[in-house]
Amino acid sequence: ERDKSTLFTAEIRAEIDAHIAKYPPAWKQSAVMPALTVVQDANGGWLTTELMDDVAAYLDMPAVSVYEVASFYGMYDLEPQGRHKVCVCNSISCLLQGSEELIEHVEHKYGVRSGETTEDGRFTFKEVECLGACRHAPAVLLDKTYHENLSPESLDKLIDELE
Ligand code: FES
Structure with a gap:
């Protein structure tokens, strides 16, 4: 497994776990949107590829599916944002x-x-x-x-x- 980025902290994983807990165990990928929101908020309002890869690995889903979600929905940003x-x-x-x-x-x-x-x-x-x-x-x-x-x-x- 690749190293997780330094931003994908235990605190962030705990926040994502709280979302995963809302779904049946086999459906943890359902937490992809809240998980992306958690990491985006922690990263000053935008998502790096590295963070999306972390989310994909954490939810056992293909990275490309996470990129698709992140590019489809307007609430995610893939470039640095203002304050x-x-x-x-x-x-x-x-x-x-x-x-x-x-x-x-x-x-x-x-x-x-x-x-x-x-x-x-x-x-x-x-x-x-x-x-x-x-x-x-x-x-x-x-x-x-x-x-x-x-x-x-x-x-x-x-x-x-x-x-
Ligand atoms: Fe629905 Fe603007 S048209 S909030």
Whole structure:
């Protein structure tokens, strides 16, 4: 077996074990998504190949299947990220309620397009698919917190508070 990366600590393995415990023993691969979230959070918000390999080995699954999950779902990032993530929904309900305005505002005011990080490293901006908060569109996911009914002004206030 290959050496585990230094980031794949006992603490992280314990967190993953807690997710594995929710499934029948033969189904531990079902924990792949929460496991990726655990390692991504521990690594400043993005996944290295090494960490994905660690998860694959830990869950006894082919590394390529883990890469597929990580590239398919928008909540995983495969490149270094800013200190925060600002994800603006660009699906239909939010578009109808002004998310395009939010997106253009962020692009102009902060000089970033979707997938880019501000020069000061404060945040990475992402346009994402429906966040499941359509009833109070437009919605933004800031790190792990949902914010709804946003205007450019209220979004700015949230961004201003980021360290
Ligand atoms: Fe934006 Fe669903 S369309 S949260």
